[in-house]
Amino acid sequence: MAWITKNTAHEPIERRDEPFLTDAMKTKLEADVLPRFPTKRAALLPTLHEIQHTYGWIPPQALDEAATFLDIAPAEVLDTATFYEEYYLKPKGRHLIQICQSIACELCGHENLLDKCIEKLGIEHGETTEDGRYTLVALECLGACGGAPAVLLNETLYECVTWEHLEAEIDALK
Numbered sequence: 001m002a003w004i005t006k007n008t009a010h011e012p013i014e015r016r017d018e019p020f021l022t023d024a025m026k027t028k029l030e031a032d033v034l035p036r037f038p039t040k041r042a043a044l045l046p047t048l049h050e051i052q053h054t055y056g057w058i059p060p061q062a063l064d065e066a067a068t069f070l071d072i073a074p075a076e077v078l079d080t081a082t083f084y085e086e087y088y089l090k091p092k093g094r095h096l097i098q099i100c101q102s103i104a105c106e107l108c109g110h111e112n113l114l115d116k117c118i119e120k121l122g123i124e125h126g127e128t129t130e131d132g133r134y135t136l137v138a139l140e141c142l143g144a145c146g147g148a149p150a151v152l153l154n155e156t157l158y159e160c161v162t163w164e165h166l167e168a169e170i171d172a173l174k
């Protein structure tokens with residue numbers, strides 16, 4: 001058996017003229033975020049958060065711009081961004097349905113919620129509906145184990161979720 005590595009170092013990335021990490025965003029990061037960290041490198045996670053919060057995902061060009069801004073290698077930014085499943089490196093749907101699949105939620109019926117979502121939306125978890133409306137994600141512990149099964153709909157946490165409740169909330173999303 002051998003490890004087969006992808007030679008991505010020379011793959012071109014799609015670029016647009018305007019930067020994703022704008023001067024206004026950099027000024028805000030320099031004022032509010034960088035002073036809280038001992039090094040610029042240590043501010044990588046909040047920098048990625050800022051980009052994702054602004055655009056809904058983190059385009060390849062923005063990864064490169066974050067590396068330049070923080071004086072670190074683009075590979076280090078990519079390593080970090082791909083390590084955490086909460087960072088989206090592809091555009092996601094307008095609404096994010098995140099179902100916890102860790103142990104407490106697994107014991108309390110997360111699989112039923114996930115299966116019903118898959119059936120209703122016609123996508124697997126990790127996918128986005130064709131109309132760009134919903135992205136379905138199965139993720140690890142949301143820190144709400146006492147309220148299992150837990151679901152995060154966009155930025156709202158729901159606990160002790162039943163399918164009837166979840167379906168109603170999904171239908172209510174515009």
Ligand code: FES
Pocket residue numbers: 100101102103104105106140141142143144145146148149150
């Ligand atoms: S196991 Fe689901 S919130 Fe902790």
